[in-house]
Amino acid sequence: MVCRNKSLPSEGYRWRSHRKIITPAFHFKILESFIDVFEKNCSILIKKFEQEVGKNSFDVYPYVTLLALDIICETALGTEVYAQTNAHSEYVESVKDMCRIIMERTFNPFLQNDFIYKLSSIYRREKKALKILHNLTLSVLQTKRKRLLSNGSLANQDECLGIKKKLAFLDLLLQATVDGKPLSDTDLREEVDTFMFEGHDTTASAISFILYMLSKHKDVQEKIIQELNMIYADDTSRSCNHADLLQMKYLEAVIKETLRLYPSVPLFARQATEDIIYENTLIPCGTRLSIFAFGIMRDPDLFPEPEKFDPDRFLYKTRNVQFPYAYIPFSAGPRNCIGQKFAMLEMKATISKILRVYEILPAEPVHELLLSPETTLKSANGIHVKIEKRKYALGTKINAQTNRHSEYVKSVKFMCELLMLRVFTPYLHSEFLFQFSSLYQKEKKALKVLHSMTESIIQQRTDDLKTKSPLVNDEDGIGIKKKLAFLDLLLKSKLEGSNLSDREIREEVDTFMFEGHDTVSSAISFTIHCLSKNPHVQEKILEEIRSICGFDRNYSFSYTDLQNMKYLEATIKEGLRLYPSVPIYGRTFAEDIEFDGILYPKGTIAIIFAYGMARDEKIFSEPEKFDPDRFLNYNTTNQYPYAYLPFSAGPRNCIGQKYAMLEIKFTLAKFLLNYEVLPAIPEQQPILVTEATLKSANGVNIRIKRRNFMT
Structure with missing residues (x-):
């Protein structure tokens, strides 16, 4: 709640005594209990945005x-008004x-x-609206x-379940x-009404402009x-908590x-x-002073390049030492906004929830604000944006784990099975015969x-690269490197002059996708099997x-952390020695080669049996x-440089x-941290079959047990 200049229409002793009463309501423990209120209501907003x-x-x-x-109604009154789902209720219209x-x-x-x-007719409207608002407040208050009178307290614990309830x-x-x-009831009603009116309109303004x-x-x-x-790692759908918000x-x-x-x-x-007396001018007691916060915070003497939107200026807290009252969106002094920490948590929860689901884009056509200073700062022509569902595979998420029956996931699975079928079914080798099959x-x-999907993403990423979103991997203002997907690098190369066609780019991406997921899943599965036995x-x-x-349990491993996992890396290598993801592969001679007195002409295909070589007792005792x-x-390796391949x-x-090694390390580290x-x-012993990659015909079966915190 980004507040106005005062929290009560009162003076002197009355204001100070009431402020003293209100202050404990914004203790961090109280604020922490409201996080689930933010989360629940933000989820409704996310659904509303879908349209x-x-x-x-x-x-x-x-x-x-x-x-x-x-x-604000749920945190102030402890009552739900369902404004988002019933926007035309009497209460909402009265507000x-x-x-x-x-x-x-x-x-x-x-x-x-x-x-x-x-x-005036406005007065009659006010009386009608206030009656509806006050009736709800007084009804809740009396209940x-x-x-309180019957129980002696408004205990914040459920007597039956021992679960703490939120105190509004x-x-x-x-x-x-x-x-x-x-x-008194009047004092209480005024406090709650002030909190509600100042708390919802100002925060709505702030979130909209953000x-x-x-x-x-x-x-x-x-x-x-x-x-x-970095905060949510792979679990982007989980609810936020107080610790998450503090990390943002x-x-x-x-x-x-x-x-x-x-x-x-x-x-x-x-x-x-x-x-x-200010600058030799007497300002008499009782003089009302207007503070133009909007102008102060755009003063170039206080904020260099004041019209530039630059969040980095607030990452370092050294600039306001000389001007402690330069930044005053929450006012300042004894009558500053008492709810500013509440407001910051609410805004963080809302913005982070929206951004995890939607990408925010400029409105089309471009929308320019017409600022209008009403009771809060607003735009007379609205605050218009465009939204799209956030994507993430090839720089875009396909959510294979949470939506394993999606068309994309099913198509990947089918193509892997088909590749295997064609390799081991001789008559399907013939393109002519294959074209007459249902396959x-x-x-x-x-x-x-x-x-x-690949072509759609290629087009989207190409457009981004050409126009508004250069694909760079420079460090940002807080030391986080931007990720460049494999696809981004290919597109960047093309735009910088390489002669890669869209078809070649698509083929490279498809190869990376198919070879990159099946081999890694094989390696992880067999390594976990070996761990179950050892x-x-x-x-x-x-x-x-x-x-x-x-x-x-929720630790997010860094690159340096993964590099330091020497024993885990040795375990993965040993798992790959016994169960190489690609146990057999071929190479074609590019020229005539003589080996052990035998001539192998150019074009000969040599088969390399990696599985057998890695189990040769002459090389590995x-x-x-x-x-x-x-x-x-x-x-x-000095004696046998190609022994381990x-x-x-x-x-x-x-x-x-x-x-692959980083992916396998990260997966196993996260898994073993949580499960035995x-x-x-x-x-069960795996029944090995050579498909496109090494697999087990009867699956790779294990048991898991959730680790206790200290074991």
Whole structure:
């Protein structure tokens, strides 16, 4: 709640005593209990936004206003008003009406006179609206007061379940006293009404302007996404918690920079409580001073390049030392906004939730704001943006784990099975015969799905690269490198002059996708099988992982962390020695070669049996034994440089082997941190089959047990 200049229409002792009562309501423990209220209501907003996906533009402000009203009612009154799902209820319409009436009276001199105002139709509208608003507040208040009188307290614990309940702002006020006496119903109603009106309109303004600025600055939006990815890792759909919100440093800087440019309350007042001499001018007691926050925060003496949207200026807290009152979106001094921490948490929860689901784009045609200082800063022509569902495979997510039956996932699976079938079915080798089979039609359908997605992404990423979004991997303002997908690098190369065609790019991506997922899944599966049979190895890995991250189940491993996992890497290498993902492959002689007195002419296909070579006892002692230690001090490469070749060798070796090792390390580290791997019951030995990659005909079966926190 980005507040105005005061929290009560009161002076002196009364204001101070009430402020003292209100302050505990914003203790961080109380604020932490409201996170699930933010989360629940933001989820409703996300669903409401779905109807706007794909449109050229829409006004975000009406949506965000209803969100803010839902949140403020539940946190202030402890009552749900369902503003987002019932936008035309009497209560919601009355809130809207009162906001309009306050604005009309503020900017119409005639209506500021109470006598004239009471003769107007607006006054009758106000009475009707206030009756509806006050009736709800008083109804809730009386119910809670009765409970307080009968139970002796508004306990925040469910007696039956022992679950803590949230204490609303009103609950805390009901238990407070001034000079030993409880607040009157009128005092309580005024406090709650103030909190509600100042808390929903100002926050709605702030969130709307933040979304607008993000639509104009894709680079800033991407930095926020990078930060969110670090916090949520792979679990992007989980609810946020208080700790998550505190980690969002860059998002906080974005919010602060938006509030600098578009303060929810651009102008507020203070009254001099004593005579003041300022620059040799006497300002008498009682003088009302207007503070133009909007102008102060665009002063180039305080903020260099003041019209530039630059969140980085708030990442370092050294600039406001000389001017402590330069940044005042929440006002300042004793009468500053008491709810600013509440507001920051609400804005972080809302913006982060939206950005995890939607990409915010500029409206089409471009929308320019017409600022209008009403009770809060607004835009007379709305705040329009465009949204699209956020994508992530080839730089885009396909959500294979959560949507395994999607057309894309099914097509990938089918193509892998078809490739295997054609390799091991001689008559299907013939293109002529294959085209008459039912498999050919299925292949066409699957390839259409796969190629359509790849080509769509290629086009989208090409457009981004050519226009508004350069694909660079420079460090950003908070030391986070932007990710360049494999596809981005190919496109960048093409635009910089290479002669790659779109077809060649698509073929490269398809190769990377098919070879990159099936081989890695094979490696991970067989390594986990080996660990289930070797608990002592598993314990050594766990010890190594915990030396890096302790007992934090949700720890997000860095590149350096993965590099330090030496024993895990040795385990993976030993797993690949016994179960190489590609157990057999071929090479064609590019020239005549003589070997052991035999001439092999150019064009001869040589078959390399990697599976057998890696189990040769002349090269690896006790070859059937699973022993990761052999790779901690691996010195056989000098004698047999091509003895270990799960990634092939020579110029045509696996170009993605470092990528694969990082992926396997990360997956196993995360998995073993949370689960103990045990042998299946009854024990099952894999029945190896050579398909496109090494697999087990009877699956790779294990048991898992969730680790206790300290074991």
